[in-house]
Amino acid sequence: MGRRYVGTGLTYVDLSEVNGHLIVLEGSDGVGRTTQLSLLRTWLEVQGYGVIETGWTRSALVRDSIDLAKAGNSLNVLTFNLLYATDYADRLEHEIIPALRSGFIVLADRYIYTAFARAMVRGADPNWIRNLYGFALEPDLVLYLQVDVDTLINRVLRADSLDYWEAGLDHNPGLDPYDSFQRYQARMIREFDRMAEEMHFTVIDARKGVEEIQQDLREAIAHVLNLSPEKPVAEVEER
């Protein structure tokens, strides 16, 4: 399958030998992406695949600027989006593309769709944000862990207290953190749902238990990798 860019692309990077697989896991904050990713990684490695994980906002390049801005809450919609795009571009060129070129499976914990959703919720121009990520690489598979906001809140509160940014308090000043979280995450979910339809994400019901979700994810990935999916024990016995 040919590699494609989302839009205008990186005109100076040749994609002809960028094989590998780029698999993206999207979904709300606290939905359980990290747990699922580490299970997927182990599973893939057992199957013999080389795996590299990449996150959102982890590159050495802009970490300082993002942390600095977050600490002072001085990000506005434009700089917020531009810093995240810089971070992604840095990881794309120094991490993702080289890994794919070497035949790795790249597991992305969040991708440009998180940026789209966050930007839309914060009132950015939809065309601008899409064009901004025109240099992005189109993934082979987008797995969207879909959950309703009430299930999400309960899951998040069982794990930890609410985080300022996850609660979207930057654009709901003065609001109670619980209310703000609910309002913000519900809007994020709406954006994700809209994109899931438009861009044909593989939707995974994340209200299920960890093992069941993992099973669904593996099936979707096995399909893309042309692997015969391992049937869960119960299903095998039934036949």
Place this chain on the structure above:
Amino acid sequence: MARLDEKHTFPGRLIIVEGIDGSGKTTQASLLRHWLASLGVPVFWTEWNSSTLVKSTTKKAKKSNTLTPTTFSLLHATDFADRLSYKIIPPLKAGMLVIADRYAFTAFARDTARGVHPEWVRSLYEFAIKPDIAFYFKVPINVSLKRLLSARMKLKFYEAGMDMGLSKDPAECFELFQSRVLDEYDRMSEEFGFHVIDAVQPIEAQQRQVRAIVERELHHYLAPYLDKARSALPTPQQTPVSA
């Protein structure tokens, strides 16, 4: 959005200067600033790449040499966005005259010369405000190189486009890279309606042209200051205005 081709509605005015390194645009802009300030115009000065938000990141990245054309472009856009919201729009809202030493066009020229998609970098800066006057100081490469070498003796890594690997020799690299940048500026002159100033002329000749253009283009905005300055001249025949 596409504000770069729409006139802004702020009470202030925005003048920007563009040109390759060594074109003398900063000299011209600061002479313009002195003149306007002497007239009593509230002038606000801003430069390319000066916000604290990305300064340390840009510095670090330049040092470690890990910038790609795209991250280079995005960091500058971040810096620009930060400056636009904190340094350019507020004074424009307050009715001040903002002079920007380099503007989004610098990014269009440099980033495209580095191989970034011209359409992408233009869409990146769609949030920018259209300047009331855009000056382009046009100069041949050999003249700018001579000016730079005599003033500083050493060419900066990114200024010379050394990241492009065009040549091992900084001067040669500068020529190759800046000639690409120059081509981009020439292409943009018409696209964005630059006032092109022949920057080989003597400094004072250029400045006369610059001031004439500013007086003409910003006539309405400058009128009260110009009138006041004229009436303040100590002429013996001056008669006091009767109340």
